[in-house]
Amino acid sequence: MSPTNIFAPVSTPAESIFGLSKxxxxxxxxxxxxxxxxxxxxxxxFRNKSRDDRREPAQVYGSTQVELAWTVIPVLIVIALFLASxxxxxxxxxxxxxxxxxxxIVTGHQYWWEYRYPALTIVTANELHVPVSDPTHPxxxxxxxxxxxxxxxxxxxxxxxxxxxxxxxxxxxxxxxHETGLFLGQCAQYCGTQHAKMxxxxxxxxxxxxxxxxxxxxxxxxxxxxxxxRIFESTACVNCHTISGTAATGKFxxxxxxxxxxxxxxxxxxxxxxxxxxxxxxNPDAIKPGSKMPAMGLIDRDLDAITAYLETLR
Amino acid sequence: MSTNTIVLxxxxxRPLPLRxxxxxxxxxxxRLGILYVLYALVFLLIGGVEAAIMRVQLIRxxxxxxxxxxxxxxxxxxxTTMIFFVVxxxxxxxxxxxxxxxxxxxxxxxxxxxxxxxxxxxxxxLFLYFSFLGGDGLYGAGSAPDxxxxxxxxxTSKTFSVGHSTDFWTLSLLxxxxxxxxTAINLIATIVSMRCPGMTLGKMPLxxxxxxxxxxxxxxxxxxxxxxxxxxxxxxxxGGHFFDTQAGGSAVIWMHFxxxxxxxxxxxxxxxxxxxxxxxIPVFSRKAIFGYPVMVLATIxxxxxxxxxxxHHMFTIGMSAGANTFFVLSTMAIAVxxxxxxxxxxxxxxxxxxxxxxxxxxxxxFLFQFLIAGLTGVTLAVAPFNWQLGNSYYxxxxxxxxxxxxxxxxxxxxxxxxxxKVTGKMCDxxxxxxxxxxxxxxxxxxxxxxxxxxxxxxxRRIYTYEPxxxxxxxxxxxxxxxxxxxxxxxxxxxxxxxSYFRGKIAGNDPWDAWTLEWSTSSPPAAYNFAVIPTxxxxxxxxxxxxxxxxxxxxE
Numbered sequence: 001m002s003p004t005n006i007f008a009p010v011s012t013p014a015e016s017i018f019g020l021s022k023x024x025x026x027x028x029x030x031x032x033x034x035x036x037x038x039x040x041x042x043x044x045x046f047r048n049k050s051r052d053d054r055r056e057p058a059q060v061y062g063s064t065q066v067e068l069a070w071t072v073i074p075v076l077i078v079i080a081l082f083l084a085s086x087x088x089x090x091x092x093x094x095x096x097x098x099x100x101x102x103x104x105i106v107t108g109h110q111y112w113w114e115y116r117y118p119a120l121t122i123v124t125a126n127e128l129h130v131p132v133s134d135p136t137h138p139x140x141x142x143x144x145x146x147x148x149x150x151x152x153x154x155x156x157x158x159x160x161x162x163x164x165x166x167x168x169x170x171x172x173x174x175x176x177x178h179e180t181g182l183f184l185g186q187c188a189q190y191c192g193t194q195h196a197k198m199x200x201x202x203x204x205x206x207x208x209x210x211x212x213x214x215x216x217x218x219x220x221x222x223x224x225x226x227x228x229x230r231i232f233e234s235t236a237c238v239n240c241h242t243i244s245g246t247a248a249t250g251k252f253x254x255x256x257x258x259x260x261x262x263x264x265x266x267x268x269x270x271x272x273x274x275x276x277x278x279x280x281x282x283n284p285d286a287i288k289p290g291s292k293m294p295a296m297g298l299i300d301r302d303l304d305a306i307t308a309y310l311e312t313l314r
Numbered sequence: 315m316s317t318n319t320i321v322l323x324x325x326x327x328r329p330l331p332l333r334x335x336x337x338x339x340x341x342x343x344x345r346l347g348i349l350y351v352l353y354a355l356v357f358l359l360i361g362g363v364e365a366a367i368m369r370v371q372l373i374r375x376x377x378x379x380x381x382x383x384x385x386x387x388x389x390x391x392x393x394t395t396m397i398f399f400v401v402x403x404x405x406x407x408x409x410x411x412x413x414x415x416x417x418x419x420x421x422x423x424x425x426x427x428x429x430x431x432x433x434x435x436x437x438x439x440l441f442l443y444f445s446f447l448g449g450d451g452l453y454g455a456g457s458a459p460d461x462x463x464x465x466x467x468x469x470t471s472k473t474f475s476v477g478h479s480t481d482f483w484t485l486s487l488l489x490x491x492x493x494x495x496x497t498a499i500n501l502i503a504t505i506v507s508m509r510c511p512g513m514t515l516g517k518m519p520l521x522x523x524x525x526x527x528x529x530x531x532x533x534x535x536x537x538x539x540x541x542x543x544x545x546x547x548x549x550x551x552x553g554g555h556f557f558d559t560q561a562g563g564s565a566v567i568w569m570h571f572x573x574x575x576x577x578x579x580x581x582x583x584x585x586x587x588x589x590x591x592x593x594x595i596p597v598f599s600r601k602a603i604f605g606y607p608v609m610v611l612a613t614i615x616x617x618x619x620x621x622x623x624x625x626h627h628m629f630t631i632g633m634s635a636g637a638n639t640f641f642v643l644s645t646m647a648i649a650v651x652x653x654x655x656x657x658x659x660x661x662x663x664x665x666x667x668x669x670x671x672x673x674x675x676x677x678x679x680f681l682f683q684f685l686i687a688g689l690t691g692v693t694l695a696v697a698p699f700n701w702q703l704g705n706s707y708y709x710x711x712x713x714x715x716x717x718x719x720x721x722x723x724x725x726x727x728x729x730x731x732x733x734x735k736v737t738g739k740m741c742d743x744x745x746x747x748x749x750x751x752x753x754x755x756x757x758x759x760x761x762x763x764x765x766x767x768x769x770x771x772x773x774r775r776i777y778t779y780e781p782x783x784x785x786x787x788x789x790x791x792x793x794x795x796x797x798x799x800x801x802x803x804x805x806x807x808x809x810x811x812x813s814y815f816r817g818k819i820a821g822n823d824p825w826d827a828w829t830l831e832w833s834t835s836s837p838p839a840a841y842n843f844a845v846i847p848t849x850x851x852x853x854x855x856x857x858x859x860x861x862x863x864x865x866x867x868x869e
Contacts, residue, residue: 002784004771006702017698024696028689035656039682042660046599048667056860057667061868062605070657071650078646081696085642088698093635145632150469151565153630153705157771161701164631167468167559169566171632184783188705188773189630190462192469193382196776290382 003184006157010183010204012133012140012176013092013160020088024081031077092161095174102130102141108152108165108187110292111194112254112267122217123242125254127262128202131210133176139207140176150192156185156202164189177204186268193290199268213261220245221257221313228309231302240293243313253293259313266291278307341425342840343410346432348736350407353436354400355807360443361395362803364388369760369793375781385777386460387479391442393463394483397579398490399439401717404725405586406435406497409525411736413501415831415838416519418510418847423503431496438490445482459483462775464576467557467568472550481550484543491540498532501525510830512849516610517869519829519852520603523610524589527617531578531585534621539575542568566631573624580716581620585613587724588655591677594724594731595659597827598674599666602865605658606852612651612658619648629700638697645695652688656681671825672746676727679754683719690715690765708768714761726753726806733810734824738836739817745809749802756798763791828853 001008009015097103106128107114115124130141145154147165154173155162163173177183187198205213221243223229232238233247240253248256259265262272269288270276279286282303284293298306337345368388371379380388410428414421422428442459449457459479461469470480505526509518518526546568548554555563596603603609626645629638659681668674690712694700703709726749733741767785779785823832832855834843851857851865 002770004783006769006771014702017702020696021693021699021702024693024699028692032685032689035660035685036682038660039685042663043668043678046663046666046668048600048669053667056600057665059602059863059865059868060604060661060665061602062608063661066661067605067608067654067658071654074650074653078649081692082643082646085696085698086639089635089638089642092698093638150474151466153773155705155771155773157702161698162630162704163701166565166631168562168564169559169632185771186773186776190386190466190469190775192474193386193460195386196382196778199780 004157008158010177010179010181011159012178013174014158016088016091017161020084023084027077027081097142097174098138098140100139101174102139103144104128104130104141105144105146106154106165108145108147108149108154108191108198109252110149110192111187111198111288111290113198113200114148114254117214120214120218122214123244123255124217124258125262126199126201126264126267128200129205129210129213130175130177130202131207132180132204133178137207138176140174142172142174145171145173151189152187152191152198153189154185154200155188156183156200158183159185159202162188175202177202180204180206180209194288197267197269197288197291199264201264201268216261216314217258219258224312226305226309226312228305228307231298231305232309235296235298235302236294237296237306256310256313259310261314274307274311277310278303281306281310339429341421341429343414343422343425343428344736344838344840344842346428347407347409347411349432350403350410350435353439354402354404354407355810357395357399357403357439358803359807361392361400362800364392364395366796366800368392369796371777372779372789373793374790375779375786377778380777382777383457383460386462386775387458389775390459390462390465390483394442394459394486395439396717397463397583398487399435399442401583401721401725402490402494403435405528405583406494408590408725408728408732409501409528409586410497412732412831413504413522413525414508415834415842416522416829417505417508417513418830418843418849419504419508420842420846422500423508424500427496427500431493431500434493434496435490436493438486438488438493441482441486441489445479445486449479449482450477464572465568466572467546467563467565468559470546470550470568471558471560473560481547484546484550488540488543488547491536491543494532494536495540498529498536501529502533505529510847510849516607517849517852520592520606520609520613521586521589521829524585524592524613527613528582528585528589531582531617531620535575535578535582538571542571542575545571566628569628569631570624573627574621576627577624578620580713581616583717583721585616587680587721588613590724590728590731591659591680593829594673594677594727595662597731597825598669598671598677599663600669601662601666602853602856603658604661604664605654608654609658612654615651616648619644619651623648626695626697626700629697630704642695642697646692649688649692649695656685656688671730672741672743672750673727673731673825675747675750676723676730679750680720680723680727683715683723683757687712687715687720703768705773706768707772707774708765710774711761711764711768714764718757718761723757726750729806729810731825732831733813734817734820735831735836735838737814737817738820739813740820740824741813741817742809745805745812749805749809751802752798752805753802756795756800756802759795759798760792761795763788763795767792823855826859828855830854833858 009018105116113126115128131139133139145165147167152165153162159175163171183202185200238248238250240250242249242255244257265272266288283295284291445458447456457479545556555561557563557568559565623645625641730741766788770784772785820836851869853865857864
C-alpha cells in the first residue's frame, strides 16, 4: 500500500482527522446514494416514450412543503458536520505544548528542509528524527514552521495534516507518532522550479535510538588532514555549507556536519551513495535540474578529494 | 439601425476586409457575444494542449517528456487560460448574446462599453500569450509565467521571478479584469432598466436572474483582484512592499486578495452554467421550472454566502481555530442553496416527458456530476480533512469536477441549444451525441480517478513523482482519459464548423421553447425585435402557444 496514504495514520492529529473523515465520507456517500437513485429514477421513468405524443405534461410550478423539506434536511446535516469539525479543529489547534515535548524549528528553503533542535543544539537537514510517543511516556513533537524564501508546506500524510511555511509568518504544528519507522511526504505548496523534489523523510525512532542519534549529532566534525577538506574550504562550498568545528560556516545550504548519517542527499532526491554524491557535487542539475546548488566545475582530482572528505563526516 | 441591416442583407457579398472591419468595429451585442465565444474557443484549444502536455509528462514516474520549468509554465498557463480566457469570456459571450434577447431589448444598455470590455479582455489574452515570446524581454529566449495561477507571493517578487513573465501575467489579469468589470456594469444596467413592458423582476427568465447575480459578484470579486495586480506592479517596479516579505510585507495578504476574488469567481462561472441548465431542463422536460421563487432566492443566497467563504482555500496557512471554524460554517452553508437547486431541477424533470436531445444529455450529466462535485466540496470544507486533502490531487480533481463536470457540460448544452438561434442552422445531432459520449467517458476516466492519488498523498504542481507511492496506475488512467476528452473536443469543433455550412435550416423555434429569443428570427436581425414584445408571464411563448391555459393565470 502507499507509504503516503492519508487513511493509514500513525500519529495523533492524523488519527483524529481520519476519524472525522470517516464520518464525513459516510454522510456524503449516503447523500450521494439517495440523490443519485432519485436522479436515475427520474431520468429513466420520465423519458419521452413516444415521439408522436405531442401533448404537454401537467404543469407544476412548485410546492412549498416539498421545498421546505429539502431545505431543512440539508441544514440539519450541515449542522452535524459542522459540530463534528469544530471538535477536531479544537482538539488539534488548541492543544497546549506539554513540558516534555520535543521542539523543532523547521525552515523551508528552495528546495530543501532545515531542522533545528534548539534545546539539543542540533542543526540538520532533510531527514527529521523524532522519538516515538508511547501512552506511558507521551512525547509529542512540536514544529515551528518558518521559510527562508517562498511558501512551502510540511506534509507527511501518515503523521498529520499539512501546514504551510510562509516567510514572515511563523506557524505551528505538532505530531505524536505511535509507531517507529520511516514516514514519507513532500512539500505541498508550489515553491519554484524543483518543488517536486523537495521530499520529506521523518524517522520515528525508539527512545534509545533517538538518544543515540542526538548524541552523535552533537559531536563536532573531526578537523582532519584530508586534502579534500582544504579544497572544500578554499572553494565557494563554504559560502553556503556549515561543517561545525571547521572553517565552513555558510548558511544558505544544508549543514553537512553529519552528512553520512543521512540515507539520502538533495532533499531525498537521491540515495546517499558514493556515485550519487560525486555526481551531485559535479553537476547538481543531473539529479535535480533547477536546484540552487551550482556546479563548481571541479577537476576530477578535486572532485574525488571532496567526495572522500564528505564521506568522513559521520 | 433597421434600415442599415436591410441594406446589408440585400447587398451582394462585400469584400472580406470590409466584412472583417464590421466585426472589429461592431457594437452589436450579438456580434460581441459571438466574438467572446469564438475567442474563448480558440483559448480552449490552447489550454487543452497545455493540459495534455502535463498529462503526458505525468503518465509514469520520473518521466522526462518536459523539463520542470516547462511543466511549471504549463500549469500556470493552463489555469490562467481556462479561468480567465475560456470560461469567463464564454459565459460573458452567452450573457451578452442572450440577455437582451430574453428581456425583449434591442441591445445592451451601453453598446460601446460592451465593445470596449470585449477588446480589453482580448488584450488580456494577448498579453498572457505574448509572454511566450517576450517573457524575458531583451534577453532573447522567451518564457511564460511559472508562478501558478494563484501566483502566491513572494514567488512573484523580483527576487524570485526575474525577467518579465510575471509582468505579462499581471498585465493580462489587469486588463481582462477591467473588461470583466465593464461587462458586469453593462449587464446590470441592461437587466435593471431595459426589460420589455410586463417583464417585472419576478417574470424574468431564470437565466437573466442568474446573470444579474453573477454580474454583481464580478464587480465585488474582480475589483480586489485588479487592485492586487496594481499593488504587485508597484512592488515590482516602484519599490512597494505590499507582498515583499523580505521588507516586512505580507504573503498572506496576497492570499486574501486572491481568494476574495478566487472563490466568488467559482460562482461567477457556475451561475451562468446553472442559468443554462435552468432554461434547457424545463424545455426538454416539457415543464415549467419547479419553484421559480426559491430558485431566485437560492441564487441570491449563493451570491451573498459566496462572498464569505474565500479563506477555505487557506485552511493550511495557519489561521486561528476561530477563523477556521467560521470558514467551515460559511462554506458548508453554501451547500444548502446549491442543494435546493439540484432538487428543483430534478423536480422539474419529475412528471415530465424528457427528450434526450444533445443539450439535455449534457444537462443530465451535469446534474449528477455537479452533485458529486458539491459533495467532495463538503469534504474539503471540513478544515481538518482539508489539512490532509488541501493542495493535493484530490483538490485538483474536485475543482475540475466543478468546472468541467458542473460548468463546461452545461456550456456545451448551451452551444447545442442556442446554436440554431445564432446561426440559423441545426447542429448535427449524431455528431453531438458522439461528442457527448467521448467527452463523458474521458471526463470520468480523468477526473473520477484523479481523486485517488490525492488521498494517497500526491501534491499538485509536481512535474514528476517518485515510484513506489502507489500513484502510478491512477496517473496512467487519468492521462488516458485526456485522449477521449481531446477526441470529443475535436468532434465538437468539427460539428460547429460543418453544421454552419451543411446544417438543416432551424427556423425561429426549433425546440418548441418558451422564452422571447425564440420569437424572433434565427439569426435575429440587428434590432432583435421588429416590435418590442409585451409579456404577462415567465413563459411568454407558452402563453402564445396555449391560449387556453396560459401561465399568467397561475403566477
